[in-house]
Amino acid sequence: MSETYDYDLFVIGAGSGGVRAARLTALGGKRVAVAEEFRVGGTCVIRGCVPKKFMVMASEVSHALEIAEGYGWSFEGASFDWPKFIQTKDVEIARLSGIYAANLGKAGVDLVHGRAVLKDAHTVEILKKDGGRDRIITAEKILIATGGRPWKPDDLPGVEHAITSEEAFHLPELPKRILIAGGGYIAVEFAGIFAGLGVETTLLYRGPNILRGFDDDVRAHLAGEIEKRGIKVILGSRHASIEQTETGLLNRLENGHDIETDVVMFATGRVPYVQGLGLETAGVALTENGAIKVDGFSRTTADNIWAIGDVTDRMNLTPVAIREAVAFHETVYRDNPQAFDYDAVATAVFSQPPVGVVGLTESEARHSCPGAVDVYLTRFRPMKYAFTGSDERVLMKLVVDAASQKVVGVHIVGPEAPEMIQLAAIAVKAGLTKAQWDATCAVHPTMAEELVTLKEKQASGHVSAG
Template structure:
């Protein structure tokens, strides 16, 4: 007789991906359990995308007040109260987390507030919540911030997770890192009136993005009052009576009230008992999976940031759907990672989809590049020097638009729709045949006619 298990599926980690997989499977009539060691909703809802977006909204008002004055409004000494914002933010996050838990219950999923550890390929130990068995297991534990543990004074810094719960807003902060989290939090703190310095070891911020985007953003965030120090990193951190002193590799020292490290994230695999279940890791410490998210153990799968494939919440959700279809509906699916639109909620924001210019030259051979920089109508009205960048990368062989890159107001909203066109493989001629919406910034996406030449690129 076949062995009987407590659950058909047990999910470890109740973030967006794990919750979606658990609900779909339970609604399909299977016995499903899920364990979460922190709060339901995972990184995105509790200590990531959602609270960060609220902080972005809060911090944007300082610039909005400037715009209001430029349009004739009288704005008398507006002030920001951090505790009031924190309380409202925590109430909303609590509400959203509760919805995740409630929806799991409505679907018939057994929920456990516990740290789950694999004892073997079918057994999950949850400490005082007991031990259960499952025929199939899905790991969706996400990622955690990484900091260099051997750096002298590293114990004095915070990461993005602590930034959401600071008891008071610092007067000054140094942020170490140049990726999207570092750039987003630099904009947040600067917008809230904090003296902000961004230090990054690389030659420019936003590694992996298009070079024109990177150069443009570096200039734009400095216009917002953020000091950017490139090409160096921390050698040590010293705590003094008045703050924290950053000793940098270029000989520079800078004292700030707070230091935040946003130097990357790593898969959350520590102490999960993966070795006891036959689950192998990649050389970079992520769970090794195949195209259908299956691990090296026959009955265990993994999705989301813990696999370090494409670390985006919507991608984890789509991986969850593909897992459910493959494993429980006999409908094998694999998520397509090509042309996934994404945004950086920096100030100004960034929206990108498809290939960078450099990637396109390697993958496509001959390409055409269309690029424009302009002052947005809204802020140009009162003389602000902010500039928007838009860039299309086109494969010359068939005129297909293979990359779209936007820096400027509403870039995330625009890139969602531009992503449809890039994913669909539309040509530049089809973009051009689309009538513009005027007056708007987005119309520039369908009115760019002049190809970039080597001369114009160097001039830009």
Template sequence: MTDSYDYDLFVIGAGSGGVRAARLTALGGKKVAIAEEYRVGGTCVIRGCVPKKFMVMASDFAHQFHTAEGYGWTVEASFDWPKFLQAKDVEIARLSGIYAANLGKAGVDLVNGRAVFKDAHTVEVTHRDGTGETRTITAEKILIATGGRPWMPEGLEGIEHCISSEEAFHLPELPKRIMIAGGGYIAVEFAGIFAGLGVETTLIYRGPNILRGFDDDVRAHLAGEIEKRGIKVILGCQHQKIEKTETGLVSHLENGMVLEHDVIMFATGRVPHVKDLGLEKAGVSLNDKGAIEVDTLSKTSADNIWAIGDVTDRMNLTPVAIREAVAFHETVYRNNPSHFDYEAVATAVFSQPPVGVVGLSESEARHTCSAGVDVYVTRFRPMKYAFTGSDERVLMKLVVDAASQKVVGVHIVGPEAPEMIQLAAIAVKAGLTKAQWDATCAVHPTMAEELVTLKEKQSQDTSAG
């Protein structure tokens, strides 16, 4: 670092990606600072993956209690929303504290405030203590890791009465009725959460089915399964307007339906958090989707500025942001140009039942595999529900490149799907063939054994797709 700069590296955003990049760089001997306008930990820890998973686990107990009755248990239970919120907030505060402590241990200076570019090497930080005090900081290199924020439809009459997923974590009381607008993983997950907690839940989505971009069998199967959990699903429709009355919020829908709920939550997507960052003053360009434009090494249009994580809108997953942070550090500070490999990244939807996927959907594979694909599918009732009379079913699907016989896609809907897909991802990433999967001895009795005992093809395509 030259004497003309305060820091070698300044990071904007203390989420999972920003924290990892800051720590690695500071541990490597560089002078590093990181600015966070809210709380250390970012979306995942504070208002995303972690608190949402706690809510999923809390809400799933009702289903477990019902299952327990089939095994001879008599269960009398009630749910205390304020008690849960308090426990959740205590744990989130603890985790945020750990992130902050780890930054300190690595020698990173934590700046509590919002950073805005003045030029490519200079930021002005407004401290979040409410005093309006600002501080000007210079850095040789700057990394943007500001993540994303919920998108709310502008121009929709009555949208000001609605909440996003972020407010859902702090509702003062549990509503009796909720409508969730959206069909992505956030909408589906929160629908399961509120339904599991006894809330009358409606999910509305303008598309033909939920989870756009996922395998069509997964989408159809999950839509049916969540309805079995009591969620009312309205597809191919959206709001015309929202009206606030003395008794609740009234949704006027395009199909003529009029529905009343206590809370309406919009989970209709997230957008990169770039508003009012002063990017134009730093010479940082956005792409046509409003995300920060970067090259394969995460470098922006400015020579000394990089960006990682959801603000680049490449693959918006916490573990991916962390890997991008590591690649940034290797590239910039270890003379080892690196980039993250976005192929065969596993992901989970913590719906109820949950989803785990890795690799290509059947449709994607048919457009990618020139010799066609082999598809293996099974649907069955989990052993756990044998005594309950439940008609809930598990879906497992393998998509295989017909020419190479490599398993290029694995799709699971059912209990413990996220746990199974993590291990299945190793095999897909390694390029193992269907024969190698078949050669793996099953663990019995488990659901996962179906992944290595599927023998009968559902279909075979020898065309180019």
């Protein structure tokens, strides 16, 4: 380390990506510090993936009890205690945050509590919570990993009455009625959570169908399935205003309808958390979407400053941020230039039922594959529901490049879809062909066996000339 600087590397943001980069670099013998203005663990651990998954699992119990009755079980008097759940959830989140902080300490990373603001390309100022100045720190290299924050339409009359996903984790009591605005994975997941906990739930989305960017068959199938769980889905409209009344919040919609609820939650997207970081002062440019502009190796427009994770708005997934952190460390400190490969990254939506996807949608395949595209699709009632009389259906879909016969996309909607898609992603990433999938012997009786027994081609065609 040059004697000129306090640290070799200074990381702004102690989320999953920032923590991984800091630990790897410190274990490699460099002096490293991390600044965090809230709690160690970032969005995923504190107010994202992890607590959300706990809420999903809690809300799934009601559906499991319904199924259990079909198998002869009886649960009279079963009830749900929201305050008890929130307390237990918060204890576990605190434990996980403590583990992250402890691991930083074990690796030799200095943890700085406070908001870091860039003063120039090598200097950060740490601000206290009250806005006062704490200390000035210099570093040879700086890594920005501040993630993203929920977005609300500030120009909507009455939007101050609405919450976001961050407040949803700490509601003092479970509402009787909720309206969730949005159609992405966060909106769909929280709709399932609240509906599963017995809340009268409405999902409002301005688009023609939920989960924009996902395969059209997945979108249509899931929309139908969540309605079977009691969620009211309103498409093609949005808020005109929100008004506080004596009995709740009056949601006035652009389609002329009014809906009164106890809580209104906006899940209309997230934006990179760049406000007040001093980026311009340090020579760090932003993209048109307000994200930090980086090259393939996560370097910003300032030579000694890098950025990873959601703040770069490339692929906003926790495991991707961690992989970007590893690539940063290999590139900068191990003389082994690496750029993360964003192709065939699997993802899951913990809706009810859940979704697992990897690779190309059918539409994407028809535009990117040079010739025809083969599609294999099945819908069926899972064995688990046979005793219950439920008409819930699973969807499984394989998208195949007809020329190479490689499976380029896998799409699953149904129980355990996230678990299945992780293993399917290996096959897609490896470029295995449909024949190799077919040559894999099925595990029976399982839902997953359908992935290797699909024989009837659903569709085949060439990209249209237009």
